[in-house]
Amino acid sequence: MRLVVVHPGDMVATAVVDIAAGTTVKIMNDGDEEMEITTLDEIPSGHKVALVDVPVGKPLIKYGEAIGVVTQPIKKGNHVHVHNVESQRGRGDRSGQRVG
Amino acid sequence: MEFMGYLRPDGQVGIRNYVLILPSVVCANRVAEQIAEAVPGAVALPHPAGCAQVGADFEQTKRTLVGFGTNPNVGAVLVVGLGCEGLQPDELVAAIKPSGKWVEGIVIQEEGGTPATVRRGTQIAIEMSSELSQMKREPFPLSELILATECGGSDSTSGLAANPALGVASDLLVEAGGTVILSETTELMGAEHVLAKRGCDAATGKELVDIVNKMEEDILRMGVDLRGSQPSPGNIAGGLTTIEEKSLGCIYKAGTTPINEVLAFAQRPSKKGLVVMDTPGYDIPSVTGMIAGGAQIVVFTTGRGTPTGAPIAPVIKVTGNPETWEKMRENLDINAGVILQGKATKEDVGKEILAEVIKVANGKQTRAEILGHREFAIWRVGPTV
Structure with missing residues (x-):
């Protein structure tokens, strides 16, 4: 087991070992459907890889819930982290109004 | 299933048998520490508060200190005051007395330095320790246990392995009639809508959403960005991207049962089963609040690894990260990293956690206890005046 998908329909899987860029990994998504993912970036252990393309402005889904909003275009196989997803909560830096 | 504990006069059951040396104010810390050092079985509770506090902040500090005094892991309490402080030692003695345990107060300005x-x-602590040393453990059902759950130094393995395993243990304890506390309000942010559906009624679900909103409004009012503090730099290095992601992994600790009550910081649960306490995500005050609320034992999950314990309650450390298990082995009690290695299920590890809770309740020392970790912090909610 190298990648874990927590919830059916999640847009990301979590690496449980370090995975080099250009590695093809088979994973089980949506319970029984097997899919292949080829990493475009290095995915350190504990970090996330995109299972689908996600455009800017869309919520990023893990645990079946939104964990933030996409800020840079994400391609299937990309490393997903603070450089392309950002939190919508506790953002007092945004004029004091809660967003999302 | 049963555990061996100490029956207190008010009917609560302790799993440790401490003489608590309780300073009412920071000025009495040194004296309290010297007394505790001199008497085996005694533990001091040094803290930076007890004076120049007002309103809810004063009340919360008092509730926390009284909660430690009345926690059933404590058999007797010696309050040490300075004399002129805002939180008077007599008030603490009076508030702890209804528990029926031996409690006395001494005052530095009256004793003469x-x-x-x-x-x-x-002299007093020696008599208390001597008295408590004669107590015998007796069998009690698991329904007498209040388990505090905590996660700290989290990484992605916390939400994938350690917290789901603790959730299994939480469900088993609730099924046995016990009480489980979920805390860390900051780390419910982004997951509160999921948890609120588990409220035992609509009002409880709303109270849960209300404490999260209050926490977030405090942050927004200050005009600050939660990022950088939540998730912490270590959380981010470990793969957690946002507080929403951290929270959704955090709530697995609470298992799957209904939420029966939402408690203020350091408040005693009035119901059994799963309850939520309003605390910060900051580990030490969060654990402090739950112990002040009567928890006798803590299960603390970690990804990055953290050594902390608590002054009067054993803290069992569980990691979901196989590397951390190897690297910080001496600080850790249970390896949930086997789940991600495919060597065990979360159900297997959940049962192991509950078995460890019973062993530790019976007297087994946790790593944090053996290593002398006794971290304590009061959640301050007002200005120092």
Whole structure:
């Protein structure tokens, strides 16, 4: 087991070992459907890889819930982290109004 | 299933049998520490509060200190005051007394200074320790246990392995009639809508959403960005991207049962089963609040690894990260990393956690206890005046 998908329909899987860029990994998504993912970036252990393309402005889904909003275009196989997803909560830096 | 504990006069059951040396104010810390050092079985509770506090902040500090005094892991309490402080030692003694346990107070300005108060306090603590040493453990059902759950130094393995395993243990304890506390309000942010559906009624679900909103409004009012603090730099290095992601992994600790009550910081649960306490995500005050609320034991999950314990309650450390298990082995009690290695299921590890809770309740020392970790912090909610 190298990648874990927590919830059916999640847009990301979590690496449980370090995975080099250009590695093809088979994973089980949506319970029984097997899919292949080829990493475009290095995915350190504990970090996330995109299972689908996600455009800017869309919520990023893990645990079946939104964990933030996409800020840079994400391609299937990309490393997903603070450089392309950002939190919508506790953002007092945004004029004091809660967003999302 | 049963555990062996100490019956207190008010019917609560302790799993440790401490003499608590309780300073009412920071000025009495040194004296309290010297008394505790001199008497085996005694533990001091040094803290930076007790004076120049007002309103809810004063009340919360008092509730926390009284909660430690009335926690059933404590058999007797010696309050040490300075004399002129805002939180008067007499008030603490009076608030702890209804528990029926032996409680006394001494005052530095009345005894005549540090050495005289240490001498007098040591005499009292020796008598208390002698008395408590005669107590015998008796069998009690698991329904007498209040388990505090905590996660700290989290990484992605926390939400994938350690917290789901703890959730299994939480469900088993609730099924056995016990009480489980979920806390860390900051780390419910982004997951509150999921948890609120589990409220035992609509009002409880709303109270849960209300404490999260209050926490977030405090942050927004200050005009600050939560990022950088939540998730912490270590959380981010470990793969957690946002507080929403961290929270959704955090709530697995609470298992799957209904939420029966939402408690203020350091408040005693009035119901059994799963309850939520309003605390910060900051580990030490969060654990402090739950112990002040009567928890006898803590299960603390970690990804990055953290050594912390608590002054009067054993803290069992569980990691979901196989590397951390190897690297910080001496600080850790249970390896949930086997789940991600495919060597065990979360159900297997959940049962192991509950079995460890019972062993530790019966007297087994946790790593944090053996290593002398006794971290304590009061959640301050007002200005120092």
